[in-house]
Amino acid sequence: MDTEGVRLFVRAADRLNISAAGRELGLAPAVASARLSKLENQLGADLLHRSTRKVSLSMEGEEFLPFAREILAQEDAARAALGHGSSEITGTLRFAASSTFAQMYVAPILPEFLERYPGVNLELKLSDTQMNLIEGGYDLALRNYAIEDSSLRARKLADDKRILCASPDYLAARGAVDTPADLAQHQLLVFAGSRARKLLSLEGEIVGSFPPEGAPGRIVCDDGASMRIATRAGVGIAMNSRWSVHAELANGSLVRVLPDFELEDRSAIWLVYPKSNVLTAKVRVLIDFLVEKIGDPPVWEQ
Numbered sequence: 001m002d003t004e005g006v007r008l009f010v011r012a013a014d015r016l017n018i019s020a021a022g023r024e025l026g027l028a029p030a031v032a033s034a035r036l037s038k039l040e041n042q043l044g045a046d047l048l049h050r051s052t053r054k055v056s057l058s059m060e061g062e063e064f065l066p067f068a069r070e071i072l073a074q075e076d077a078a079r080a081a082l083g084h085g086s087s088e089i090t091g092t093l094r095f096a097a098s099s100t101f102a103q104m105y106v107a108p109i110l111p112e113f114l115e116r117y118p119g120v121n122l123e124l125k126l127s128d129t130q131m132n133l134i135e136g137g138y139d140l141a142l143r144n145y146a147i148e149d150s151s152l153r154a155r156k157l158a159d160d161k162r163i164l165c166a167s168p169d170y171l172a173a174r175g176a177v178d179t180p181a182d183l184a185q186h187q188l189l190v191f192a193g194s195r196a197r198k199l200l201s202l203e204g205e206i207v208g209s210f211p212p213e214g215a216p217g218r219i220v221c222d223d224g225a226s227m228r229i230a231t232r233a234g235v236g237i238a239m240n241s242r243w244s245v246h247a248e249l250a251n252g253s254l255v256r257v258l259p260d261f262e263l264e265d266r267s268a269i270w271l272v273y274p275k276s277n278v279l280t281a282k283v284r285v286l287i288d289f290l291v292e293k294i295g296d297p298p299v300w301e302q
Contacts (some may be wrong), residue, residue, distance in 0.1 A: 001296070003075055005039035006068045008032060009047055013065050013122075014092075016055045017259030018048070066137045073280050087282045090119035097142035098124040100244060101269070106142075109293050120282050128223050142290075144241065144269045154270040155287055156297035159241045162197065162265050164210060164257040165249070170234040177237070178256050180208030183215070186277050187236030189227055190217030197239065198264040210239055210263060239263065246300040269295075 004025075011021035012224055013033075022032025034256060040047055047061035057065070076091075102124070110122070124140065143176050144160045171177070180199045188211050199208040211217050218236060224244055231245075232253050233240040248254035269289050273279065293299075 001042060001071070002035070002039055003071060004010035005035045005042075006071050009039060009061075010037055010065065010072060012036065012048060012055065013057055013068075017059075017286050018055055019106070020049070021082065024215065029146070039043045060063050060156065069137055069139075076280060080119040088119045089117050090286055091280070091282045092121040092123055093140065093282045093286060094123045094125070095125075095137045095140050095142075095286065096125040098144060098224065100128055100228075101142060101144065104124045105294050105299065107229060109289075112293075113289050116255050116289070117282075117285055120285070138271050138273075139280070140271060140286060142269065143272055144267055152270040152272045153275050155291070157269040157271055157291060158243070160265075160267040160269050162238055162239050162263045163242055163245075164237055164263070165231060165245055165254045166237045166257050167232055167234045168255055169254070170236060171257075173234070180212070180258060180261060183195070183208070183210065183237065183258075186210045187220045188215060188217040189221060189231060191224070191227060191239070192220050192222035194239075199258070200262045200264050202260060202262070206264075207261065242296065243269075243300045269298075 006171070008021055008025055008027070011024055014017045015021055016280070017261060018036060019029040020030050022035075022099055025032070027035065036048065043060075044063070045060040046058050049056045067277050098228075103126075108128070114120070114122075130134050142157070159209060166177075170187075175182075177183060177186065190211055196209045196211055198206050199210060201207050219230065227238055228240060228248070230236075231240065232248055237257050240251075245254050249256065271290060
């Protein structure tokens with residue numbers, strides 16, 4: 001297989017522009033088009049739909065794209081192992097993360113990363129809704145839950161302790177929460193798609209859950225930042241990650257609810273990548289950088 005043709009296809013797929021992808025590789029538009037056609041003939045499939053107005057991925061192209069990225073990663077790793085690769089770390093890294101976490105902790109440190117690794121470009125996919133890492137063709141993702149997918153490898157960044165909290169104004173208006181049973185009488189904010197967590201006493205006894213059984217929540221939201229803002233504004237009681245609300249707890253705009261009880265949760269913040277992928281230099285340096293700047297111990301616990 002023509003790996004340079006594969007490289008051209010990946011760039012064309014990312015940009016949806018064959019001519020622009022060809023120029024980046026020093027190819028004239030006619031040459032780039034011919035090389036892609038040759039690759040398609042080798043594979044026996046049309047990878048791109050071409051028209052006079054636009055270029056789009058075919059179904060076969062979408063299926064082949066993650067494998068194409070893997071082919072290039074394997075080639076680069078092999079060349080580096082034989083001493084043929086550049087000592088400079090280069091390439092585009094596709095990184096997926098929670099938008100809330102990225103706004104607070106990743107975006108502010110990007111200038112330092114880009115200065116440290118001037119040959120690395122970042123393509124960020126930021127959403128609090130989880131996407132499929134392999135199907136999306138991502139090199140690395142940040143996820144905050146218990147990793148169960150056997151097709152992924154992961155490095156732990158930090159624990160993700162969850163707590164219940166509310167604004168002092170809300171509690172003053174609606175009444176204190178003294179026992180887990182009191183939760184059923186309050187307005188609750190619940191993250192979309194999240195499961196109920198058991199509430200444990202300090203002795204480890206199960207004494208309830210959040211949200212309580214039969215009380216799914218007055219407000220369901222799929223954005224962590226909006227949940228934090230709504231909780232601070234007095235909408236109700238919410239379960240939040242400590243990393244999300246530590247500043248509000250420190251300045252008193254939020255207070256813990258039921259501080260003598262713990263939520264049963266083994267979630268952590270993980271940096272994950274497909275098991276089939278070679279851990280390329282660009283991925284390794286981003287993992288190390290995030291651990292250095294955010295974790296061990298996490299900045300919100302310092």
